[in-house]
Amino acid sequence: MIKIYEDERSIEQFLDLMKKRSEDDSKEALEAVENIISLVRAEGDASVRDFTEKFDGISLGDMKVSEKEIEEAFENVSTDIKAALEKAIANIEYFHRKQIRQSWISTEENGVMMGQKIIPLEKVGVYVPGGSAAYPSSVLMNVIPAKLAGVKNIVMVTPPRKDGSIDVNILVAAKLAGVSEIYKVGGAQAIAALAYGTESIPKVDKIVGPGNIYVALAKRVCYGKVDIDMIAGPSEITIVCDDKANPRFLAADLMSQAEHDKLASSVLITTSKALAEQVNDEIIKQLQNLSRKDIIEASLKNYGGILIVNSLGEAIDLSNTIAPEHLELMIENPLSYLGKVKNAGSIFLGQYSPEPLGDYMAGPNHVLPTNGTARFFSPLSVDDFIKKSSYIYYTEDALKALSESIMVLAKAEGLDAHGNSIRVRVDNE
Amino acid sequence: MIKIYEDERSIEQFLDLMKKRSEDDSKEALEAVENIISLVRAEGDASVRDFTEKFDGISLGDMKVSEKEIEEAFENVSTDIKAALEKAIANIEYFHRKQIRQSWISTEENGVMMGQKIIPLEKVGVYVPGGSAAYPSSVLMNVIPAKLAGVKNIVMVTPPRKDGSIDVNILVAAKLAGVSEIYKVGGAQAIAALAYGTESIPKVDKIVGPGNIYVALAKRVCYGKVDIDMIAGPSEITIVCDDKANPRFLAADLMSQAEHDKLASSVLITTSKALAEQVNDEIIKQLQNLSRKDIIEASLKNYGGILIVNSLGEAIDLSNTIAPEHLELMIENPLSYLGKVKNAGSIFLGQYSPEPLGDYMAGPNHVLPTNGTARFFSPLSVDDFIKKSSYIYYTEDALKALSESIMVLAKAEGLDAHGNSIRVRVDNE
Numbered sequence: 141m142i143k144i145y146e147d148e149r150s151i152e153q154f155l156d157l158m159k160k161r162s163e164d165d166s167k168e169a170l171e172a173v174e175n176i177i178s179l180v181r182a183e184g185d186a187s188v189r190d191f192t193e194k195f196d197g198i199s200l201g202d203m204k205v206s207e208k209e210i211e212e213a214f215e216n217v218s219t220d221i222k223a224a225l226e227k228a229i230a231n232i233e234y235f236h237r238k239q240i241r242q243s244w245i246s247t248e249e250n251g252v253m254m255g256q257k258i259i260p261l262e263k264v265g266v267y268v269p270g271g272s273a274a275y276p277s278s279v280l281m282n283v284i285p286a287k288l289a290g291v292k293n294i295v296m297v298t299p300p301r302k303d304g305s306i307d308v309n310i311l312v313a314a315k316l317a318g319v320s321e322i323y324k325v326g327g328a329q330a331i332a333a334l335a336y337g338t339e340s341i342p343k344v345d346k347i348v349g350p351g352n353i354y355v356a357l358a359k360r361v362c363y364g365k366v367d368i369d370m371i372a373g374p375s376e377i378t379i380v381c382d383d384k385a386n387p388r389f390l391a392a393d394l395m396s397q398a399e400h401d402k403l404a405s406s407v408l409i410t411t412s413k414a415l416a417e418q419v420n421d422e423i424i425k426q427l428q429n430l431s432r433k434d435i436i437e438a439s440l441k442n443y444g445g446i447l448i449v450n451s452l453g454e455a456i457d458l459s460n461t462i463a464p465e466h467l468e469l470m471i472e473n474p475l476s477y478l479g480k481v482k483n484a485g486s487i488f489l490g491q492y493s494p495e496p497l498g499d500y501m502a503g504p505n506h507v508l509p510t511n512g513t514a515r516f517f518s519p520l521s522v523d524d525f526i527k528k529s530s531y532i533y534y535t536e537d538a539l540k541a542l543s544e545s546i547m548v549l550a551k552a553e554g555l556d557a558h559g560n561s562i563r564v565r566v567d568n569e
Numbered sequence: 570m571i572k573i574y575e576d577e578r579s580i581e582q583f584l585d586l587m588k589k590r591s592e593d594d595s596k597e598a599l600e601a602v603e604n605i606i607s608l609v610r611a612e613g614d615a616s617v618r619d620f621t622e623k624f625d626g627i628s629l630g631d632m633k634v635s636e637k638e639i640e641e642a643f644e645n646v647s648t649d650i651k652a653a654l655e656k657a658i659a660n661i662e663y664f665h666r667k668q669i670r671q672s673w674i675s676t677e678e679n680g681v682m683m684g685q686k687i688i689p690l691e692k693v694g695v696y697v698p699g700g701s702a703a704y705p706s707s708v709l710m711n712v713i714p715a716k717l718a719g720v721k722n723i724v725m726v727t728p729p730r731k732d733g734s735i736d737v738n739i740l741v742a743a744k745l746a747g748v749s750e751i752y753k754v755g756g757a758q759a760i761a762a763l764a765y766g767t768e769s770i771p772k773v774d775k776i777v778g779p780g781n782i783y784v785a786l787a788k789r790v791c792y793g794k795v796d797i798d799m800i801a802g803p804s805e806i807t808i809v810c811d812d813k814a815n816p817r818f819l820a821a822d823l824m825s826q827a828e829h830d831k832l833a834s835s836v837l838i839t840t841s842k843a844l845a846e847q848v849n850d851e852i853i854k855q856l857q858n859l860s861r862k863d864i865i866e867a868s869l870k871n872y873g874g875i876l877i878v879n880s881l882g883e884a885i886d887l888s889n890t891i892a893p894e895h896l897e898l899m900i901e902n903p904l905s906y907l908g909k910v911k912n913a914g915s916i917f918l919g920q921y922s923p924e925p926l927g928d929y930m931a932g933p934n935h936v937l938p939t940n941g942t943a944r945f946f947s948p949l950s951v952d953d954f955i956k957k958s959s960y961i962y963y964t965e966d967a968l969k970a971l972s973e974s975i976m977v978l979a980k981a982e983g984l985d986a987h988g989n990s991i992r993v994r995v996d997n998e
Contacts, residue, residue, distance in 0.1 A: 220977045221977060221981050223974070223977075224978050225978070227971070228974070235675070235683060238673065238675060239685065244667065246667060253918075254931065254933060256933075257916075275982050276978070276981065276982070277978055309981055360792075360793070363800070364800035367942075367946065371793035388993045389993055389994060392989050392990040393990050395990075396990040399984060400984075426993070429989075430985050430986050430989060431983075431985040432985055436986060475962065481686075484958050485959075487959070487961075488961060489962035490963070492964055492967070492968040492994060493962055493963040494968075494994065495990070496990045496991055499987060500975045501971045501974055501975050503683060503961070504685075504960075509956075513793070514958070515774045516775050516795065517796065518958075519957060523957075527943070527944075527947045528947035528950065529913050529943070530914075530916070530948050531916035532918065532922050532933060533918035533919050534922040535921055536920075539921040539922070539923075542656070542926065542930045542931075544653075545652070545657070546653075546925055546929045546930050548649045548650055548653040549653050549657065549705070549706055549930075550929065552647075552738055553703070553705070555829075555861075556859050557825040557827070557828040558925040560824065560855060561821040561824075561924070561925045562923065562925055564817045564818055564821045565921060565923065
């Protein structure tokens with residue numbers, strides 16, 4: 141069911157295979173996206189409407205979701221789901237509130253002042269996929285940090301269904317989390333509209349949220365014109381365990397990652413071959429009752445694996461090489477190993493912190509760097525919705541004290557007018 | 570000399586013109602860059618050497634700058650310049666040390682622990698342009714925050730001169746700031762080598778530093794494979810002043826920005842037409858003695874302007890629309906206007922805080938968002954050289970308390986195996 145790798149060479153080959161999951165972008169898709177963007181830039185709403193008709197099969201009047209639609213969503217949402225969303229919001233807010241940073245100032249004895257100002261972005265766009273991948277939890281994870289950062293205008297876009305409607309749970313999650321306005325538009329046309337603005341859809345400063353290949357490419361093309369969150373690839377989990385870990389839990393967690401996508405990767409690293417085989421047996425057993433059985437099988441076959449190593453230290457080194465989106469440390473005293481983890485989006489410690497707890501309820505963000513990019517990218521956070529400005533205030537005396545040094549460097553760089561800007565102040569009669 | 574704009578319509582036209590300074594990338598340049606990247610990926614050092622011979626006109630043996638070359642640079646650097654660099658380093662470190670953030674943990678009464686871990690990037694690449702634009706100050710600004718963040722391996726790349734040497738000031742600045750290794754390679758080939766690694770040049774996690782159009786495009790193409798700092802455009806200053814500001818200072822500061830580049834933009838916003846004309850006279854007077862006269866004239870003609878408005882409030886609103894890289898507030902009580910500034914890379918307060926002070930000595934970073942991107946990008950900082958990981962530790966009881974809510978949402982999203990991962994723990998006999 142899931143392959144076990146024991147020797148160094150085969151482990152290395154497996155890691156290579158994992159990294160190659162996301163192939164280079166297709167030229168055709170890129171050209172299609174560039175074409176959509178230039179049409180939306182040139183023609184605005186008219187072009188957005190055309191693409192919605194073409195790709196989503198619906199000709200829309202007003203693209204904006206009305207107050208009435210939102211009221212109806214609240215009438216139709218199940219009580220259970222609404223209550224669960226509210227609990228999730230409380231926990232996500234609790235964690236993300238701790239990320240809020242303050243502007244600071246440094247006041248020097250000579251009268252100099254300098255510091256760093258934190259300013260929320262003014263307008264943010266949140267892309268929410270439609271269709272079978274309608275995830276209200278992702279709405280919460282993208283919107284709440286923006287709201288807590290102080291973003292005034294949070295614009296959500298999501299593709300309409302064939303009848304022009306939007307999933308009830310998505311609408312309720314958006315409203316509860318604090319979205320300001322919602323437009324029924326998806327795909328590259330939605331990204332273009334947010335990046336450049338149209339008659340009805342506002343231009344934003346940053347676009348966040350996952351999407352299909354067209355959405356991802358459009359975000360990349362518009363990067364620089366607007367900011368974007370990250371380049372997302374297929375999802376993955378790495379579990380490091382000792383021989384005391386519960387094979388039922390391990391099997392369940394590997395499969396919960398695998399069910400996302402045939403490209404998802406689920407990896408267990410352990411010192412125990414016996415445990416590896418128990419996990420394999422558990423997968424076969426539990427799989428029978430799972431509705432997304434086919435995806436799980438395909439994903440485990442393509443990119444799943446159990447890697448056998450000699451020590452826990454080696455296991456964590458290997459995990460640092462993988463730099464997984466999700467890392468579970470199913471070991472005794474997991475906190476004592478936290479310092480060894482160098483590359484991982486989100487870390488789940490112990491037997492009772494399974495990844496789905498983090499997906500929905502624990503509080504930390506579930507928008508995480510994928511496909512090895514935890515080497516340099518971070519989980520989505522309040523930091524992603526602010527920008528910084530630095531500032532200085534110098535006195536005449538303080539400037540004079542540094543003037544020689546500044547003029548030396550300006551001269552060394554051949555920037556004569558830079559020196560002049562200091563000179564006119566020093567020579568000032 | 571510098572044009573004065575008084576009515577709303579012509580001000581708007583000027584702002585439009587400013588924003589269009591950086592044209593869309595040329596297709597040809599992009600294709601050339603893509604070709605270079607794929608050759609360096611495939612052939613490594615051999616290809617890097619070929620491109621260095623082709624573009625820099627030198628066939629190199631060892632690409633790595635030797636200890637001996639660095640020693641010689643220290644023997645040959647002028648005492649003045651070395652002392653000025655050391656003073657700059659002290660001030661830049663003083664400011665950036667205040668940006669260092671701590672990992673945090675939140676420990677809950679029920680035994681739950683969660684938090685956010687700050688981890689320095691392991692390897693960072695710093696691109697330093699060669700030729701006439703050899704700026705040791707930029708070396709300091711790119712390297713110091715990386716060093717303070719805790720980055721162990723800082724790899725600098727810079728194109729060699731025709732005789733295979735590197736500017737002495739650049740080498741001394743690099744060594745003083747804490748660069749680990751230096752390679753004589755520039756252009757898109759340098760970016761490709763850092764992104765993918767070659768036999769002799771290490772693969773890094775992030776690439777920072779300015780460069781020409783080929784360097785900028787290569788960074789954009791490699792984004793996602795590595796992280797990059799930002800998409801840089803032509804430089805600019807906006808000065809907001811009241812009628813008490815000194816026209817000599819204003820003229821000098823506008824020209825110190827203009828001397829960078831014919832695409833640079835220098836804008837003064839004031840309530841006083843009389844002052845505007847004095848500034849124009851001062852520009853004509855001071856310009857005669859400046860060595861980069863031609864560039865300054867071209868830049869002021871193309872993208873320079875004095876905008877007359879009715880109030881200081883209006884002036885700052887206009888500046889927020891421009892979102893300038895550098896903003897000088899040459900007004901009385903400038904700190905009391907700091908709260909009104911929404912979009913600016915670095916803010917210079919009062920008569921004695923000219924922009925060149927910030928370029929070299931004050932302490933805040935001079936790598937700043939350009940061309941309106943201060944709407945969403947920030948100055949380079951220690952934050953750019955760390956990544957975050959979140960972590961959670963839950964107890965069995967704490968997980969059980971949330972299990973129903975998690976299963977409700979997993980079911981709503983059709984993610985059956987996610988629910989299963991909770992179920993196996995709750996049902997655990």
